[in-house]
Amino acid sequence: xxxxxxxxxxxxxxxxxxxxxxxxxxxxxxxxxxxxxxxxxxxxxxxxxxxxxxxxxxxxxxxxxxxxxxxxxxxxxxxxxxxxxxxxxxxxxxxxxxxxxxxxxxxxxxxxxxxxxxxxxxxxxxxxxxxxxxxxxxxxxxxxxxxxxxxxxxxxxxxxxxxxxxxxxxxxxxxxxxxxxxxxxxxxxxxxxxxxxxxxxxxxxxxxxxxxxxxxxxxxxxxxxxxxxxxxxxxxxxxxxxxxxxxxxxxxxxxxxxxxxxxxxxxxxxxxxxxxxxxxxxxxxxxxxxxxxxxxxxxxxxxxxxxxxxxxxxxxxxxxxxxxxxxxxxxxxxxxxxxxxxxxxxxxxxxxxxxxxxxxxxxxxxxxxxxxxxxxxxxxxxxxxxxxxxxxxxxxxxxxxxxxxxxxxxxxxxxxxxxxxxxxxxxxxxxxxxxxxxxxxxxxxxxxxxxxxxxxxxxxxxxxxxxxxxxxxxxxxxxxxxxxxxxxxxxxxxxxxxxxxxxxxxxxxxxxxxxxxxxxxxxxxxxxxxxxxxxxxxxxxxxxxxxxxxxxxxxxxxxxxxxxxxxxxxxxxxxxxxxxxxxxxx
RNA sequence: GGUCCGGUAGUUCAGUUGGUUAGAAUAUCGCCCUGUCACGGCGAGGGUCGCGAGUUCGAGUCUCGUCCGGACCGCCA
Numbered sequence: 251x252x253x254x255x256x257x258x259x260x261x262x263x264x265x266x267x268x269x270x271x272x273x274x275x276x277x278x279x280x281x282x283x284x285x286x287x288x289x290x291x292x293x294x295x296x297x298x299x300x301x302x303x304x305x306x307x308x309x310x311x312x313x314x315x316x317x318x319x320x321x322x323x324x325x326x327x328x329x330x331x332x333x334x335x336x337x338x339x340x341x342x343x344x345x346x347x348x349x350x351x352x353x354x355x356x357x358x359x360x361x362x363x364x365x366x367x368x369x370x371x372x373x374x375x376x377x378x379x380x381x382x383x384x385x386x387x388x389x390x391x392x393x394x395x396x397x398x399x400x401x402x403x404x405x406x407x408x409x410x411x412x413x414x415x416x417x418x419x420x421x422x423x424x425x426x427x428x429x430x431x432x433x434x435x436x437x438x439x440x441x442x443x444x445x446x447x448x449x450x451x452x453x454x455x456x457x458x459x460x461x462x463x464x465x466x467x468x469x470x471x472x473x474x475x476x477x478x479x480x481x482x483x484x485x486x487x488x489x490x491x492x493x494x495x496x497x498x499x500x501x502x503x504x505x506x507x508x509x510x511x512x513x514x515x516x517x518x519x520x521x522x523x524x525x526x527x528x529x530x531x532x533x534x535x536x537x538x539x540x541x542x543x544x545x546x547x548x549x550x551x552x553x554x555x556x557x558x559x560x561x562x563x564x565x566x567x568x569x570x571x572x573x574x575x576x577x578x579x580x581x582x583x584x585x586x587x588x589x590x591x592x593x594x595x596x597x598x599x600x601x602x603x604x605x606x607x608x609x610x611x612x613x614x615x616x617x618x619x620x621x622x623x624x625x626x627x628x629x630x631x632x633x634x635x636x637x638x639x640x641x642x643x644x645x646x647x648x649x650x651x652x653x654x655x656x657x658x659x660x661x662x663x664x665x666x667x668x669x670x671x672x673x674x675x676x677x678x679x680x681x682x683x684x685x686x687x688x689x690x691x692x693x694x695x696x697x698x699x700x701x702x703x704x705x706x707x708x709x710x711x712x713x714x715x716x717x718x719x720x721x722x723x724x725x726x727x728x729x730x731x732x733x734x735x736x737x738x739x740x741x742x743x744x745x746x747x748x749x750x751x752x753x754x755x756x757x758x759x760x761x762x763x764x765x766x767x768x769x770x771x772x773x774x775x776x777x778x779x780x781x782x783x784x785x786x787x788x789x790x791x792x793x794x795x796x797x798x799x800x801x802x803x804x805x806x807x808x809x810x811x812x813x814x815x816x817x818x819x820x821x822x823x824x825x826x827x828x829x830x831x832x833x834x835x836x
Numbered sequence: 837g838g839u840c841c842g843g844u845a846g847u848u849c850a851g852u853u854g855g856u857u858a859g860a861a862u863a864u865c866g867c868c869c870u871g872u873c874a875c876g877g878c879g880a881g882g883g884u885c886g887c888g889a890g891u892u893c894g895a896g897u898c899u900c901g902u903c904c905g906g907a908c909c910g911c912c913a
Contacts, residue, residue, distance in 0.1 A: 282869040368847050425913040472912040594909050697913040
């Protein structure tokens with residue numbers, strides 16, 4: 251037996267016991283005649299002590315030879331400390347070493363294995379196995395473990411059944427780019443890795459598994475971000491014989507359960523709901539961060555036709571009110587203007603109006619708007635003395651999206667986006683389709699199996715872009731945690747949908763024939779939803795980046811810098827797969 | 837496909853207008869230290885300044901290219 255206890259579990263109740271622990275050397279504090287070593291394992295840190303004259307010289311010599319991250323087994327007696335350390339759970343005791351066994355030496359690690367490491371991102375990723383020894387990273391993975399465990403517990407209690415679906419499936423044209431896998435046994439043919447188990451879970455509904463879930467990897471070959479990985483995990487769910495309301499209630503329950511059990515955070519109210527149209531109008535986003543106000547205000551009525559051409563020519567003049575920000579200096583305001591003019595935001599400029607404490611207004615367009623006109627702005631924008639109104643104008647979609655960025659930026663700048671505050675929001679009634687300029691056709695906004703709202707059926711033929719879907723997202727703190735829809739379970743409607751998306755009958759049959767065939771054998775009404783598991787856990791942990799919640803993540807070029815993948819294949823391997831590679835075009 | 841930021845000691849960073857032998861902190865190593873826990877004291881070693889061209893009497897510093905990392909836009913049903 252390597253150990254009788256873990257490093258983290260010893261307390262004053264163990265005083266007097268002879269114990270054996272094993273772990274990594276965290277730090278060595280050598281005072282000459284007395285030496286302390288902090289030993290670390292997954293469970294915590296415990297201090298080892300060796301005092302000259304009290305333990306053998308051999309033990310002292312052995313301890314002096316240790317270095318950071320050496321793996322050591324130490325036997326000794328648990329004793330009370332002369333000087334206790336209230337910072338440590340084990341701070342009341344220490345182990346008087348009587349036997350030291352070096353299990354493995356270690357090179358000097360390239361960065362310090364401490365909560366506040368000196369290592370940069372790149373280095374920590376290259377030596378991820380060392381980074382994973384650090385408490386902050388371990389805590390994140392522990393949270394992930396707990397969330398997945400509680401997900402399974404909760405879904406089990408409400409009769410969901412976990413069913414695995416295949417990873418080697420078939421490429422489909424809709425949606426993201428597929429990762430493909432060549433088939434050796436079928437030369438020239440390829441599997442695709444699933445972007446999600448969408449069709450399989452619908453087939454399971456046809457099979458009568460009326461409550462399915464799976465915590466499952468999905469793969470999308472698109473460019474990455476801090477909150478996006480090429481392989482990511484979903485809590486994928488589907489239910490039969492349900493309406494939208496049933497799905498929302500079930501999974502609102504799941505989220506509440508997870509926050510309660512994993513974060514000790516109780517949502518006492520129902521999650522607020524908002525239509526997509528309303529979210530776009532009030533926040534310019536389909537995943538608004540409602541931890542703070544600063545809602546959009548339509549200023550058309552008070553800002554147009556006053557001789558200021560920029561506003562007069564605009565489809566929409568939008569303002570937001572930043573509480574207590576009237577003391578922003580010219581320098582700060584210029585910085586904001588430059589911020590919105592960055593190519594990523596793309597605004598041509600920004601107008602502001604300060605609501606001064608003395609009741610006057612100071613705007614960047616005083617030439618066109620007198621005090622009375624600016625007072626009108628303030629009234630419409632519900633701005634009070636001391637507030638700052640920021641105004642953008644332009645085409646509706648553009649200005650909304652720019653104002654969304656500005657609002658989030660101001661929220662961050664004003665410290666209104668507390669990661670320990672959680673503001674969930676159901677966003678409902680997403681459009682069924684969105685027009686794609688590039689391919690000059692409609693794309694499914696959610697996916698091609700999403701059912702249109704009954705009351706919008708008539709629009710399918712007359713104005714497809716206006717059709718709303720039985721589709722919903724759960725947003726939290728400005729992050730899309732998940733989404734889903736009530737599916738089409740009728741073969742004829744599904745056929746019409748494929749038609750709208752520009753599939754010929756043959757293409758639809760080739761790509762999705764199996765699903766349409768299945769629908770001819772008694773498909774129940776069904777719908778579901780999928781949560782982005784990595785994002786959910788990161789949000790629960792109060793982080794914007796999902797990478798620390800994944801044990802071995804990839805960088806923003808899709809590379810794993812630790813194992814150095816992807817990498818070329820040997821020619822023999824290519825030949826066996828009937829593959830050749832093209833030269834990279836410069 | 838595009839935009840922005842970064843790359844200097846093991847690590848995190850500083851490095852002035854282009855000018856002497858490129859610094860600090862930390863880590864490492866050595867010596868001292870009996871109550872430390874960010875231990876302390878004294879000392880030492882440690883640099884292809886990402887790489888390649890160019891400008892210049894002279895480049896860590898300026899220019900171009902390239903590689904790597906990060907953030908973002910497009911993209912991601």
